[in-house]
Amino acid sequence: MTSSTTARLDRAAGVLLATAAGDALGVPYEFARPPAADELAEMTGGGLGGFAPGEWSDDTAMAVAIAEVAATGADLTTDDALDAIALGFLRWYDDGPADIGVQTSAVLGATRRNLGRPGGPGGGRPAEVMAAVAATYAVEHAHSAGNGALMRTAPVALAHLEDRDRLARAARLVARLTHADPLAGDACVLWSEAIRVAVVEGRIGVRAGLDLLPADRRAPWSGWLDAALAGPAAGFTPNGYTVTALQAAVAAVAGTPDADHRHLQDALHAAVRIGDDTDTVAAIAGGLLGARWGARAVPEAWRRAVHGWPGRDGDDLLALAARAVRGDRPGNATPGDQG
Template structure:
């Protein structure tokens, strides 16, 4: 029985990261699929092309099929994926994708789906698909491809508190197209790894997943995992096979060192997500699939807040899905499609801070092309707002700033509570770099949070740092510019500004802005 929701902001962040990081890995690997393997000195980029050809940042069938599963899971009231209603929804979604959205498709998946196309939208479509996949495997044809492992991430999120139920569901959804037990085994292992990572922020679930397999296959899987941990990803070249695909992904994760945090030098532990995804692409051959598999687990471990802003900006794909949608789907699945008390992530209009209902905006003191403000600015006429891009540091509604193109509305996972940010330095730095990147393109940028009092000034000060302004001057000037809006800075976020600059944090907040004492900085309701 699935529990209705998970508990912490960190866990929400990690659930949100599963589909997002998988899609980013997919889009990162697309240009290099079945081409000459990249060397260690070459950095993969989301440049598009590939077998599609794909647009820059566009993901392929790996994420398309994962989205099919995700959409089915948020469109049902059933308590278990094993319920035939959910299985039918997933199977029917696959068939819809096959005829309307498939930009690429694996041979094994194509064989199964094409054979049951006439059963689309019938009460027995899942049974027909399971039967066809089983017949294919029993025929002796190759049936252990990586096509079910690449899409399995959403399954892991549906019942985060029950390992055995998740394992059963992982195998069953795999068997819709891949009936070979090895494909099911791989999905069980990876789903347990993702489930465990979302709950506990470790990679320990990979080995725990092996314990959920039939006893007679556990030793072999431990051996395969041992090989992955001692060899580089490219030493598993036949990664169209599910075992070597998993080995290449696990190798990319385990053999990529986790950086030691050094914010002043721009080095963050969260960079492990990016570095390991790049290593997965360098494995070569089926690059998008290996990187998508890798990304699902990396996202579960490090969260959406660890995904680089420039990847989030351009990742997209069928059916008109963006980074924001991928984040929302991950959270909705893990919460059994129940929004939080404010309606996030599905509400059209996010509730405004009751202490900041009036739109407020002021020019950044060091760059008048950056506007600092609050969420009520979303209520203004676009002509009155006068910006080309928005960087949101708080939750927003699906229709807030709807006139801004999706690629120019960046939403950074930054929380205005102490210890609530899994990667506070990294996330604050990413917010500033998003503003900087948009400004380099000549865009006029709105930087805002809910009230414009805490996250906004700290991100603005970090942006000043990127312009060469020292941290103390930046914080002082930004707070003075925001004076009429009564800035009430979270002192942990303020410390991040100084840490990123490699400077000691002075005790100057009350001296610089006396009104900070009017509000408790640890309970500001942004």
């Protein structure tokens, strides 16, 4: 295995681990007083869900549900893969998460009622039912472009590192399971492509996916990204909206000196300091930072501390990310791996 392949695998492994680290760092400060400029975030737990120290929240839990499907080698644009992801979301929902977004809860709850309990009566493909419920929710609610799809999109990139067009379709289809507003899908396309570029090329390019968006929405998103890159990060609150959540993550990443791997830690602390939906913003930022700097940039203490649904820890996330890149199919090597 070449050194470049090893580095790329490390960057891929960093995606889920840094997502979880950002999530767990942000949990104690969600909608509470964030750390001051001279303070570091700590994984003390608590937060809205009464989490244990180092425990991740819905952001990483839902990302894990996607990564588990990616790890089978599935094309995430297919009906079978989307059904599996939808069922993963429902499995998490059925387990009674300590904290769940209002929109996600409404969509998953209505989907469960329409499908019936596991093993009981119910009809329709799970992904079709869930996406239809999400579409109805969007029609009935003026503000349905929440950050709940963006927060979990990182593992979509791992499944499609070699095909950016398929990646864009997958990101939008997975987003639509719970968030039908086109802006939520756009945000997932942009962030998934930025993560793909970081893993494959070892650089941060948050504008790389603009050409993957519908032509009429490229200019608004370009302006929103310009504003985020200009900062300051503290300006992007509240950030429950998918646009401001993405802007907050971009501002934290771009506004932090990036001379070396310390950028990952420093930018995650900056993301939490923005305040408001701290675990989600830091989880979003973590996905990109991990893709750029790799798992080795995540402090060992953070790797040891993070854990959460469904009974996984930091080492499990590293293994899951590796399988998501390879796909658990006989003879399917990691992309670019020549042995």
